[in-house]
Amino acid sequence: MKKHNFGAGPCILPVEVLQKASEAVINLDNSGLSLIEISHRSEPFVKIMDKARSLVRELLDIPASHSVIFLQGGASLQFMMIAQNLIKKGGKAAYTDTGVWSSKAIKEAKLFGNIEVIASSENNDYRNIPKEYIIPSDIDYFHCTSNNTIYGTQMRHFPECPSVMVCDMSSDIFSREIDVNKFDLIYAGAQKNMGTAGATLVIVRDDILGKTGLKIPIMLDYKEHIYRESMNNTPPVFAIYVSMLTLQWVKDKGGVKALEKMNTEKAKLLYDAIDNNKYFKAKVSGQDRSLMNVTFDVENSKSELFELLCSENGIVGIKGHRISGGYRASIYNAMPIESIRVLVDIINKTQ
Amino acid sequence: MKKHNFGAGPCILPVEVLQKASEAVINLDNSGLSLIEISHRSEPFVKIMDKARSLVRELLDIPASHSVIFLQGGASLQFMMIAQNLIKKGGKAAYTDTGVWSSKAIKEAKLFGNIEVIASSENNDYRNIPKEYIIPSDIDYFHCTSNNTIYGTQMRHFPECPSVMVCDMSSDIFSREIDVNKFDLIYAGAQKNMGTAGATLVIVRDDILGKTGLKIPIMLDYKEHIYRESMNNTPPVFAIYVSMLTLQWVKDKGGVKALEKMNTEKAKLLYDAIDNNKYFKAKVSGQDRSLMNVTFDVENSKSELFELLCSENGIVGIKGHRISGGYRASIYNAMPIESIRVLVDIINKTQ
Numbered sequence: 001m002k003k004h005n006f007g008a009g010p011c012i013l014p015v016e017v018l019q020k021a022s023e024a025v026i027n028l029d030n031s032g033l034s035l036i037e038i039s040h041r042s043e044p045f046v047k048i049m050d051k052a053r054s055l056v057r058e059l060l061d062i063p064a065s066h067s068v069i070f071l072q073g074g075a076s077l078q079f080m081m082i083a084q085n086l087i088k089k090g091g092k093a094a095y096t097d098t099g100v101w102s103s104k105a106i107k108e109a110k111l112f113g114n115i116e117v118i119a120s121s122e123n124n125d126y127r128n129i130p131k132e133y134i135i136p137s138d139i140d141y142f143h144c145t146s147n148n149t150i151y152g153t154q155m156r157h158f159p160e161c162p163s164v165m166v167c168d169m170s171s172d173i174f175s176r177e178i179d180v181n182k183f184d185l186i187y188a189g190a191q192k193n194m195g196t197a198g199a200t201l202v203i204v205r206d207d208i209l210g211k212t213g214l215k216i217p218i219m220l221d222y223k224e225h226i227y228r229e230s231m232n233n234t235p236p237v238f239a240i241y242v243s244m245l246t247l248q249w250v251k252d253k254g255g256v257k258a259l260e261k262m263n264t265e266k267a268k269l270l271y272d273a274i275d276n277n278k279y280f281k282a283k284v285s286g287q288d289r290s291l292m293n294v295t296f297d298v299e300n301s302k303s304e305l306f307e308l309l310c311s312e313n314g315i316v317g318i319k320g321h322r323i324s325g326g327y328r329a330s331i332y333n334a335m336p337i338e339s340i341r342v343l344v345d346i347i348n349k350t351q
Numbered sequence: 352m353k354k355h356n357f358g359a360g361p362c363i364l365p366v367e368v369l370q371k372a373s374e375a376v377i378n379l380d381n382s383g384l385s386l387i388e389i390s391h392r393s394e395p396f397v398k399i400m401d402k403a404r405s406l407v408r409e410l411l412d413i414p415a416s417h418s419v420i421f422l423q424g425g426a427s428l429q430f431m432m433i434a435q436n437l438i439k440k441g442g443k444a445a446y447t448d449t450g451v452w453s454s455k456a457i458k459e460a461k462l463f464g465n466i467e468v469i470a471s472s473e474n475n476d477y478r479n480i481p482k483e484y485i486i487p488s489d490i491d492y493f494h495c496t497s498n499n500t501i502y503g504t505q506m507r508h509f510p511e512c513p514s515v516m517v518c519d520m521s522s523d524i525f526s527r528e529i530d531v532n533k534f535d536l537i538y539a540g541a542q543k544n545m546g547t548a549g550a551t552l553v554i555v556r557d558d559i560l561g562k563t564g565l566k567i568p569i570m571l572d573y574k575e576h577i578y579r580e581s582m583n584n585t586p587p588v589f590a591i592y593v594s595m596l597t598l599q600w601v602k603d604k605g606g607v608k609a610l611e612k613m614n615t616e617k618a619k620l621l622y623d624a625i626d627n628n629k630y631f632k633a634k635v636s637g638q639d640r641s642l643m644n645v646t647f648d649v650e651n652s653k654s655e656l657f658e659l660l661c662s663e664n665g666i667v668g669i670k671g672h673r674i675s676g677g678y679r680a681s682i683y684n685a686m687p688i689e690s691i692r693v694l695v696d697i698i699n700k701t702q
Binding site: 316 | 353356361362364369370373382384425427428455540542569570584586590593665667668
């Protein structure tokens with residue numbers, strides 16, 4: 001039976017990407033060698049890394065002022081790297097708190113400076129994106145999280161920022177058009193819209209770096225990774241390759257603009273089905289609804305039927321995060337509209 | 352033409368491992384889902400992680416006093432993590448300098464304390480392992496590198512250590528028997544004898560941790576990774592899976608003891624051929640010769656012929672590191688003796 005994988009991450013990837021990645025593990029481009037047993041300094045791999053970086057630049061229309069690097073450690077390592085690279089001695093930064101992941105980012109940053117939480121939706125169980133707040137100008141940077149996978153909220157607009165603007169886009173990068181000029185640092189773990197776990201993308205405006213006056217270990221220093229073109233040490237070759245393939249797939253699909261249109265359509269189908277069934281209730285309302293993670297509850301009397309229908313139709317990964325309960329359909333770039341239609345049918349049948 | 356991959360890393364892996372890894376990228380254990388698109392919290396992946404860790408314990412006979420964790424960032428991130436986790440405020444550590452990698456480890460550690468280099472083979476272009484040195488007892492730890500890939504030297508014996516003993520075993524772990532009781536912390540990037548790039552193994556005695564009195568960011572804190580069983584955040588799922596498969600292969604081959612016997616035999620074949628050809632000269636002599644990386648020079652008049660024969664016979668990755676020049680045959684666990692015989696034939700024919 002075909003599986004429809006609505007998992008939140010690591011999550012669904014395009015079938016073509018899986019096929020090519022699988023082949024490369026045996027024989028990379030008919031070289032007679034596996035992708036994972038060649039030197040990262042060899043021409044074939046350097047080309048893969050270069051292509052991955054240039055696809056990022058092309059797909060997001062990144063200005064020359066910004067560098068693109070691939071790192072390891074996930075967004076979680078970025079939580080401390082951002083602070084260590086940007087907070088000056090005795091400096092401070094401002095954060096919005098929109099859920100578990102921004103809370104973790106705040107906690108790590110506190111080891112490096114004075115962190116002010118200028119807005120939070122905690123009192124509303126993180127079911128909305130805070131909007132009425134003022135970003136101070138006497139800070140080293142402002143940090144926000146563009147999409148909150150656990151709660152299903154997403155920033156539709158980004159605030160004007162009088163300081164350095166940092167954004168965790170782990171779960172919605174390449175899913176919609178963004179103006180990179182508005183941001184000084186964007187980071188994203190790869191395992192949602194960009195590839196497989198093990199690679200982390202950082203897009204950073206070069207001239208914000210090297211200003212803290214403090215020494216940074218080489219593996220945590222963005223400047224070093226930029227200088228060494230993401231090859232300070234052996235990069236996670238397989239994860240870089242899968243990112244490159246996925247970015248090529250994004251390009252082949254028409255780029256980020258085309259995917260945004262499809263993602264909007266996919267999300268509308270699903271939210272409409274939920275809104276139109278009296279036994280279902282979306283956790284988030286209005287413009288804060290995420291196009292990537294659709295969170296909802298099902299009335300107790302119908303949840304058994306809903307889960308049975310999911311199971312009978314090959315739907316997996318739809319249980320909500322343990323923190324917020326209920327259900328969550330993650331519908332990243334690679335989720336085909338056909339799978340959404342299967343889920344919509346099931347929602348319609350849960351009566 | 353069959354390729355014989357003598358690259359130093361990322362390097363050759365067992366064919367069976369590549370085959371299984373390739374299949375899992377499409378369909379993990381007939382689940383209908385790819386290894387790289389399932390949740391790391393799902394039962395199938397938790398089992399993979401548990402099996403990888405238990406194989407490490409079994410193959411190296413690790414005592415209950417030590418924990419086994421899988422991290423990201425390669426050995427290079429460990430260079431600073433070791434220091435940050437072990438050096439007390441105002442504390443110091445002692446290092447031996449046996450080449451580029453230990454020099455890098457020393458440089459990173461200096462950000463955290465007073466680092467004393469108690470022995471170095473730099474004056475001999477790192478062609479030997481220093482032996483006559485005394486490890487001070489008033490240090491937070493002693494650090495050494497067991498095998499030096501660039502120069503082809505290897506520590507045959509480890510010194511008695513009056514303090515905490517730390518060893519970088521990136522390029523020879525699982526290639527020979529070691530007494531883990533002698534070590535307090537062992538670390539290794541996966542991409543030589545253990546798997547593919549993107550995972551790093553750390554074996555650490557629990558009771559040496561948490562003693563610096565300094566706060567450590569969560570992603571750099573061994574205690575946190577132990578507590579969260581290497582799942583503090585999304586682990587590099589593919590790299591962990593390949594490590595698990597490779598460790599299972601080691602077990603199936605008879606374990607580390609059996610591989611040590613084979614590795615000794617393989618290295619002897621190659622060193623003998625080099626020693627018996629007057630146009631060839633091994634860079635390292637006697638007991639310091641590495642069983643993993645065989646470094647040698649070829650007389651100018653014969654190097655063209657040697658390279659031609661290599662090329663005609665599918666031998667790749669044999670060029671020496673740019674620092675030391677000449678040639679290097681890396682013959683890790685997965686290198687079959689048949690490939691060594693092909694190289695030995697070529698050496699014999701280079702007359």
